[in-house]
Structure formats: structure tokens, C-alpha cells
Amino acid sequence: MTTLPAPDLLSPAPDTPPIEDPDQWYSTSMVGIPPRILASSAFNRSLRRLTIHGTRETHPGLFHLLDRSTSQTEAAAAFAHYMAQHFGLGPPAPDDGPAESRRTVTSYLEVLRGWGADSNSAKAAVLKGWVESRFGIVPVFHKEPLGLFPSPAWGEYLHEKTDIRFHNNCIHQQIDLLYEYGQWSIRHFKKPGPRFVRLWRGTNDFEGQRVGERIAGRLAEVRLNNLVSFSGSQERAEEFGDWVLETEIPTVKLLFFPGLLDASVLNSEGEFLVIGGCYKVRAYHGYI
Template sequence: MDVAADELDQPRRWYGTNLVGVPTRVLASATFNTNPVPLAIAGTRESHNGLFALLERSQDLSEAQDMFVHYLSIAFGLRKPDADELRGMGASEQRRWHSSWRKLLQGWGMDANGLAGAVLKGWAESRFGLVPNFHKAPLGRFPSPAWVNYLQEKTSSRHNNNNIHQQFDLLFEFCQWALRHGHLAGSAPPAKHLHLWRGSNPCDEQVIAGRLQNRRCTVRLNNLVSFSLSAEDASCFGDWVFEVQVPICKVLVFPGLLPGQVLQGEQEVLALGGDYEVMARYA
């Protein structure tokens, strides 16, 4: 009885299914992160096979970017209406134009614990079954004020409309396509992992096995997290720096994937979290 009750109020134990066909507890585990398999969000490529057929004919990443942005602009009505069109719309229709993959990523870059960050964490929760463990405050046992705030923000109509989850489904699949085709900084396709770093301050509560002082340990990261391409960049974000092997199948955005300013950090990689074996050092 006590064990069952204990599991009910631990949100990370809620999910058993997702849209990628890998059990959530496996997907979140350090074992999966060490030995990953490719992931695909069910129905996304099948529903937009025209886009991916075009991408296969692209000559380089720049051409693929143009195809991707143009396709989403048409599919989700992301072109901003001109003044005459706006005058013919009601207030609720005008607000719809604010919900786009680019604006949410820019919002994440400004504050991962803001409204945009909540919607993105909600997307990762919905598609991969990964429950967040932090949003403004630790998301521990449910219910709690921190959980109520997160649930309100992730469903806020300010960002959570215009099929925003479907937009990020396509972004994830586009990123996976680009990585498989070797478009990360013009490199050859990585085998299974990207060698990345993450700076962090509140570290003790993240450690679930081992000790920071022994360098090798296992940490539990949020369901969606930012990494850096270098230890020097990561050290700007915390006193401790984690050296991590991140599966390419968990990457949502990498530098150069998208045109224009997207994330604040030029060397920032956005990827799914979970339990990671890391090498830790004090910056």
C-alpha cells in the first residue's frame, strides 16, 4: 500500500506510453543514453511526407532550411498578416500569429522557466513521456504550488495554440534528418552521440548515483535541457560543468540548424533530458 501510494504522487512514474515506441522508463534511463536507438514521433513524417521528399532533393543545409521554414509557414499560417488583413480579424485571430516554433525557441533562450519554456517542456512530456523535474522550482511530489504553476503555464493560450506541438514534432524530425545527413557544422554524420557540456549550479539534488567530487556520477536532468558545444561556454552557466555524451536521437536543435537568431547562445544545443552518466568538474 505504501509503495503504491508513494508512486502515485511521484510524477516521473506516471507515464508508461509515449509517441516514439520506446518505454518511457527506458527512454529516461542512463542505459538508453549510453546505448540509444533512433527515435521518430509517430505519424509526423507520414503526415508531411511531401516535406521530407523535398528535403531529400536539397543540395545543402541552407536549401533545406528554406524548404523547412517555407513549408511550416504555409502549413501553420506563420506568415504575419499585413495591415489590411489584420483589420479584418478579431483580437483572438490576431493573437494566433504569435504561436510559432521560432518565437517559442526565442522565449526559451531568454528564460527556460518562462511561459515558452513551460510549453516546450509540455511538448517533451506529451511526445516522449518525460516528466519535467523543474520549472521555476523543483517539481517533486504532486500536488504542489510548483506543479500547479507549471500546469497553468504549459497550457497557457498565449503560446499553446496554432498546433504548436505539431510544429515542434516537425522541428524534431527535421533536426533528426539533418543530423543523419551530416549537417552539424558540415561534419560527417555522428555515430550515435554528440560530445557536449552543461554548466549547472544546484547540482547535489541532480546526482542520483556517485558523487560530484569523484568526477564520475549519474545525474537526473530536466526533460528538456540546454547543452553547450564547449566546456568554456558551459562554465558561464554554473560552477559545475558536466561532460556528457548526448544521443543524437534526443537532439531538438543544434547550432546552425535553423536560419536567423533562434536561441540566445550561439553554441547551444537543445536536447531531451533524463538520467545521464557524466564527468563532472568544478569550473
């Protein structure tokens, strides 16, 4: 029997045209709103709540614990305890055998720290892949612009977002719970804002975002990457680039914000992780 060669995923068949707009891959999401609407700047003013289908129903015990919390500190401790117990994230027991034989499991903290070290790392690709899976919003940048598909850039991203090193412990479900916990916290404690939060992003180039229409003066609409970092401080944002983007983010598009966790994750820089798409921004040179 003749074995056929595996298809080259980076080269389309001769009669298959390349995809110029990968956004067309998705027509549904796991939050009940079509991706094209979720990624639009109009959605950002809609005041719609978002929830990832099935997450709260699958983990009612977590939200019973959270409802007993009287402060953000108590809630963060309850969340950390639940995640450690449910996903086996605590330190190994003494009788688990020699350290070199213990199976390493992936945690949401590990991928968050990976993002903090390098937003183009394999762990960061896992987070971008989670946004794709749950919200249907595809990235526009990972190490380099992600344009025409297929391409080597897309191949590298697809390889890293599915890396088996980071998918051995239900990592997408862990991030689902992180998102739902964050949304519970925002509604419960009204921080960092009940509906919107004003944030800033410093950049030295626009490779990680695409500039759309110019509205007036310094106002523009940009297509941000599907997951992107912002700062809660204008002065802090200016340290990361000559250009600063200022915008209001709907809190339903926050995956992470300072104070959400009791662990030291991104907190030293006051970093917010924002689900991307199109945003209307005010763009200006820093230090003006």
C-alpha cells in the first residue's frame, strides 16, 4: 500500500486561494455573540455582559466560595484555593516520588507569567489561542504580522498555540475560570470600574495593531491584536513607547487586572490584559 505524503499546511492547494482576511474563519463564539460584532468598536459601547457558556454551571462550587468573600483579598485567596485543588496546582506531596519523575502540569499562572516575560512567546500564543476559541477574534500579530493565510508566520503561531507542553491540564478551562472570576469580581466590587476603565498603551510601532479610519485630529480607529496589554497609568505607558494609545475599555473585555489575584502576576507593572478587536483611540506622542 502506498503511503501518501502529509499535506503541507503552509502551502495551499493549487486551486485553493489564500485567505486574505482570517477573521472570516469564525461565525460563532462561546459567549453567544458573533465574532464580527464582538470585535467591532460599536460593541465596546453596548454595555452587554459576556459569559463563557457552561463555565459557571460546571463550577458552581467556586462561585459559592466567592459569594462568601467580603474583600478582593478574600476572593483572590478563594479562587487560588479552588484552582489549586481542582487542577492539582499545589506543591507535590512528599510521597509523589522523586522530583525528576513528577509530571509537570500547566497552570494559568504559568501562562500569565509567560505573557509578562514575552507577549510573543509560546505561552502567550496559548492565551491568544484561548481568545480565538472563546470569542472568535483572531490575532493580527505574533512575532510578526499575521496577514495572508497560509504563511510561515501563521504556521509558527498555530504550532505554538497548540504546543502540547501547555495543554496537559485543561488550560483553556483554567483561563475560562480566570475570566469568569474576573467578571464576578468586577460586578461584586465595582473595580476597576463597573462598566468601563480608561487605559493607556505605549508602543514604538503599529505592527501589533492595524490603523483603520482616521476620525478627527488624533482620534483613530485601530484593530488591536486579539489580546493586548494596557496600563492603568499614562505615565507608565509612556515608558513603553513613543506613541501612546488612550481609550476606554469595556470591563467585559478584561481578562486580567491588577489586584485580581493574590499571586504576583503582572502586578508590578500595573498591567491589564484586554481582549482586542477594533477600538476608537486617542493617539499621541508621549511626554506631551
